[in-house]
Amino acid sequence: MTETLKAVLYMNQFFGGIGGEDKAGIEPLAKAGAIGPGLLFREFLDPHVEITATVICGDNYFCERMDDAGEAVFLLIEGYAPDLVLAGPAFNAGRYGMACGAVCASVTRRMAIPAVTGMYPHNPGVEAFRKDIYIVETKGSVAGMRDGVASMSRLALKLARGEPIGTPEEEGYIPRGLRRNYFASETGASRAVTSLLNKLKGKSFITEYAMPVFDRVKPVLPVKSTGEITIALITSGGIVPKGNPDRVESSSATRYGRYDINGLARLAPETHETVHGGYDQTYANEDPNRVLPLDAVRDLEREGRIGRLYPYYYATVGNGTSVANAGRFAREIARELVRDGVQAVIITST
């Protein structure tokens, strides 16, 4: 390692030496070199890293206008063209934690350089930002300064050098909620029996996957009268025009399609097919209306039981498709449907 890396620190008004709560409203500013905890950072980072500047902002100022303050802080940091950014540690200070998290997140995303902060696990900044950035676990108070700075420095150096990052336990960061594969020392079957025996003996056992808490969507009120409204069809059963023009994947979909059904009475095996890889396609390909019930909805339209069918349908494949992708599809599709005055949707799944 011959080249010295440049680091910028971020601190609040207190650690930046401006003042206490009465100064929490100060605007972002930058000071050359290391100050306050920066001196401790220097101890751990020397001689590999030079701290070129410390950017300071009042906690209230930052949290009361996160977008503007974040942008101002970001521009100050960017002006120094650092190789890495260290923010905090914020311990259990909530506003400071939110600011440190936001600063690190924007630096990581926009400059693609490592940014590390440190917080106590209950700091609200952890929940808000742990998925986006590395947050080193610290004690709840300034008594944890030395350990926190040491861990942050170590992790930031590793990141800056492109070295592989170990587990949260090894590196001292708070788990980011990202599932990563690794090879265990025993087979899953052996681990399962061991885990069961521990559970039965009342010993501590560690689940390898803690049950997630699902988002619950509160249903809107039912449609009072369907005779007037526009209804759209959506399916996660993979019904697409033959040839799959949008190349929707047969599993783990990253795409969905929007297809014209204006004037079409029913789907036919000659024109439509399924690309879903998770179920037996035979019957869907024989008659695609079995999965996307265009024929039945046209009947309802003709009988006047619904106002009108939206002239496009949307299709994706719900086979191992991540919740993140599914959520994105839903938001995009919903935006278009709302824009076009669709009031109800029939979603068929497989």
Place this chain on the structure above:
Amino acid sequence: MTVLELGRIPIQDVDWGRKTVVEGRVLQIHREGFIEEIRGHDSRITGVEAHIARPGESARILPVKDVIEPRVKVKGRGGVFPGLISGVETVGTGRTHVLKGCSVVTAGQIVGVQEGLIDMSGPGACYCRFSNLLNIVLVIDVKQGITRHEHEETLRLAGLRAAAYLGEAGRAPAPDHVDRFEVHGLSGSPREGADLPGVVYVYMLLSQGLLHDTYLYGHDVKNLLPTMISATEVMDGAIVSGNCVSACDKNTTYHHQNNPIIGELFRRDGTDLRFLGTIVANANVTLQDKIRSAEYAVKLAALLGPDGAVISKEGFGNPDADAMMYCKGLEEKGIRTVIITDEFAGVDGASQSLADTTPEADAVISTGNANERILLPAMERVIGDMRVIERMAGGVSGSLSRDGIRVELQAILGATNELGFETLSAREE
């Protein structure tokens, strides 16, 4: 008491020869006789090629339908793969010989789009224990115009015939090692270690319909009310895979024959636990079927009076719901559980991993995130059809490039097997 002796005949190489025989540690295969046996009298088969793929070779096999271990019944009732290529007499007693270290792999024209691949070397081989086997690969072509279901059945039976034919070569040789498995009756005399915790195994078989099916003594388990099986029956091929989907977490016939949970429960029987029994259950598609099976399996388990249960899974998404029902039902009866499952947490690992959950599932064994991507370098030899990769689950359009193929682990056969066959796991980082 039921006893099965499993004699292992180690196979260190496979070659074509003048007759099919084990000589020393080499399995010689008479190619023409072998192919004739595979064809059987099945008029749906139009072509059979047989290839050998050895560990370490620059070879890729795809699309793979099933992997089967050659075994032969030497003593005791019935024959291997009962109800499909043998009678339906109860198996699992007497003596069975195993050609250890080799397998029959069925490949060829695609049936279901989630069939997988086996790499014989390179990074993909780390995820798949089949990469360490001497694989006798059958590329089978079938008549134009037959249905996908007939296609699946044709290949399934041909693979079983091939494995039984090769297994026959293991009848005469003396095994290097014999394992003895004892299954005790429920009303047997109090056993040694009666104070050890009693454990049952709840063995979920995928049964979502054609191409997602599993056979028990040749019986389609879609129509099964959960039942009990002696664990040694499984070793004789009482459970056969007819599942053409979900390569990474499907249980091939080889996985069933070598079920590692059964192996582990036997190994620790009488020292750490009492292995009380195995309940085969299914995973159907309708809610009523799911509830019926869960209720029934839980009731059977409770009759055995266990303290705990291991629940294994097959497939993902829809079967998550079944697994959670089994778990919740057992825990409500005071039977503590462990579930083995894989995860679909997205390529970045940031999404929820399962389609259903229950708070009772507090001890979960993860066999890895199947969405994680891997670059598999090009191989010198492809057995099967490379062009299908983009259509396979875990493959995406543009998967194929000069450097190789970029796929999700989903595409690798058995990579995240939910019997816990591999060591892969996932953790939060």
